[in-house]
Amino acid sequence: MTIRSLLVANRGEIAVRIIRAAKALGIRTVQVYSAADADMLAVRLADEAVNIGPPAAKKSYLNIEAVIAAAKAAGVDAVHPGYGFLSENGEFADAVEAAGLIFIGPSGDAIRLLGDKVAARAVAAKAGVPTVPGSAGRIDDIAEARRIAGETGFPVMIKAAAGGGGRGIRIVESMEELDRQFPQASAEAAAAFGDGGLYMEKVITRARHVEVQILGDGKNVVHCFERECSLQRRRQKVWEEAPAVGLPADIRARLCDSAVALAREVKYRGAGTVEYLYDEEAGAFYFIEVNTRIQVEHPVTEMITGIDLVQEMIRVAGGETLSVRQEDIRITGHAIECRINAEDPARGFQPAPGTVARLDVPEAAGIRFDTMLYEGYTIPPFYDSLLGKLIVHAGDRAVCIAKLEEALTALVIGGVSTTIPLHLALAGDDAVQRADFHTRFLEPWLAAEGEARIAALSGVETEGQSA
Amino acid sequence: MSTIEIKSPLPGTFYRASSPETPPFKADGDAVAETDTIGLIEVMKTFQEVPAGVAGAKIRFLVDNEEPVMAGQVIAEVEA
Secondary structure (H helix, E strand, O other), rough: EEEOOEEOOHHHHHHHHHHHHHHHHHOOOEEEEHHHHHOHHHHHHOEEEEEEEEOOOHHOOOOHHHHHHHHHHHHHOOEEOOOOOOOHHHHHHHHEEEHOOOOOOOOOHHHHHOOOOOHHHHHHHHOOOOOOOOOOEOOOOHHHHHHHHHHHHOOOOEEEEEEEEEEEEEEOOOOOHHHHHHHHHHHHHHHHHOOOEEEEEEEEOOOEEEEEEEEEEEEOOEEEEEEEEEEEEEEEEEEEEEEOOOOOOHHHHHHHHHHHHHHOOOEEEEEEEEEEEEOOOOOOEEEEEOOOOOOOOHHHHHHHHHHHHHHHHHEEEEEOOOOOOOOOOOOEEEEEEEEEEEEEEEHHHEEEOOEEEEEEEEEEOOEEEEEEEOOEEEOOOOOOOOOEEEEEEOOOOHHHHHHHHHHHHHHHEEEOOOOHHHHHHHHOOHHOOOOHHHHHHHHHHHHHHHHHHHHHHHHHHHHHOEE | OEEEEEEOOOEEEEEEOOOOOOOOOOOOOOOOOOOEEEEEEEEOOOEEEEOOOOOOOEEEEEOOEEEOOOOEEEEEEEEE
16 A cells, blocks of 8 residues: 555654655655644644644653544554654554554564563574673572673673663672672562562673664565764764774674564564674674664765665555665765754753754755754753754765864854754864764763863854854 | 742743652642752753742642743742
């Protein structure tokens, strides 16, 4: 069945991105919005818009019944979930299908399977994808814990089987510490989660975050190479690149093939991302998790491959086979994305909602700004702080960074504090220019030198704008 | 006796307790000191404490738990 109309079950910049992709395919668009989002850009761009509830996300964008009711009333063929909100909710995917509509993404079963960390690890292992060394499942006693730690080496993480989101994790550095912490961790897990079960994973101390973009149509799966997203603050990606710098060709091939093997294992349909930790010194990569949706940083992949990932996911949801074969997908040049957030990097990244007084967007070949902003728009305080993504593409990484600095300087978002000064400081940093970073680089860098440079850059900017 | 207004320093969602399982920071009718926390504002997925900023008696909340607020909106009143 061809999709002739779709409902965008999201907001912000990704809603705008989906509407643009749908319009390029000649598809009618219906945008849902909360009471706080009546004047958002996606509402203005869509053919129709439907109010689905109050500002609180759980009463609007996370309200499955309200979204399904809007889709039915609007008479659309399909629903695109974007990222976040209901995008990785298997029950939502099922509810869309039960309503006789197409969910633009994998099946509810695939979402649930890959969303369960232990199950996803088993799928990865079955597909021959390396996982972080550790216990196969739950650990019965301290003797087994000692044996596993002997194999993986220290430091090692003790994790509560019933934990999650960073809770119930202890890092131990030696056997003595393991002996002391293991019983405590078990007692604590029993108290906190009602389940004292523990498992163990080696700590990869200096790793890069590398992830592979995959596309599937339910039969065929291809990869669109990898992205490197090591620059993170509080586990949130800040700056992403494609391809990963300094990744040897043989490792790139094994990494990307492993992601395809994993996706084939579940007959994946749609766009997805397989995330890994990459230990550069050991030349080894380890599976972390699968994201069963389009990702924020998808544009860097689009820039280096020329593939429109959002259009492709709509087409395969409509029953078409993939429009590209693996041998036709090639890397051209280098791309970097900077997440522009409504946060003040000179004041501890305090959130900064407000009204956009002025918006100047640089326009040139190889520069793209995916955004929800327009002049006069008031950014609501109820959702995350992402305002847009500045993406720059050039022949090589050095030229890309130089072009990025120019684009960041030319991008003016007046009236609100943004993370533009953070990105200017990063683009001007020696270590960043050498791509000499890992997942724990950014926060110590901010404390040691970044904050001072950002303050200087913010000061200069303020003077420039008031002059 | 006069009434003093306590205004929201930020736009966002107002919470009267630090989590659904804990009691509210202040019950209606409580006395407050200047540095007492009277609630939280969730703004762009981060939580900021709201200090009373004034000392007073018999606090009366004008905004319900989990209600959206504007910057400068009166959240509560106390008697001076």
